[in-house]
Amino acid sequence: MGADAGGGAVRAVDGGFAARWYNGGMKVKTSVTLSAEVLREIDELLGAPGKRSEFLEEAVRARLREIRRAARGARDIEIYERLASDEEFHREVEENLELQEDLWNAENCTESLDPLETHAATESS
Numbered sequence: 001m002g003a004d005a006g007g008g009a010v011r012a013v014d015g016g017f018a019a020r021w022y023n024g025g026m027k028v029k030t031s032v033t034l035s036a037e038v039l040r041e042i043d044e045l046l047g048a049p050g051k052r053s054e055f056l057e058e059a060v061r062a063r064l065r066e067i068r069r070a071a072r073g074a075r076d077i078e079i080y081e082r083l084a085s086d087e088e089f090h091r092e093v094e095e096n097l098e099l100q101e102d103l104w105n106a107e108n109c110t111e112s113l114d115p116l117e118t119h120a121a122t123e124s125s
Helices: 036-046 049-084 087-108 115-124
Strands: 009-013 017-021
Touching: 036 049
Parallel strands: none
Antiparallel strands: 009 017
């Protein structure tokens, strides 16, 4: 077990995944400037000024999650857009689907998984 830059212990878990086990009391004092209106709303919501730090930390963590989620979404869109115009990728996907269909048919049935072929077969019977 080692230590990370934040003073928490690091332990390797499941194939090298590093889980961080932080000392629950580790806090860093900082100063944040807020408008009087925002501070008043926070105090009204919490009912006591002593809970501000916990509230603000929770709010910042939630916002950080939103930012990370948006960044992942933007990367996903970039990948989808790049793959949408990649003919080789589309060929590979088609080949893979054909192989899966062949395996499915061999193991489970002899019918095609193509909905148009299936629909035409049911109409002609």
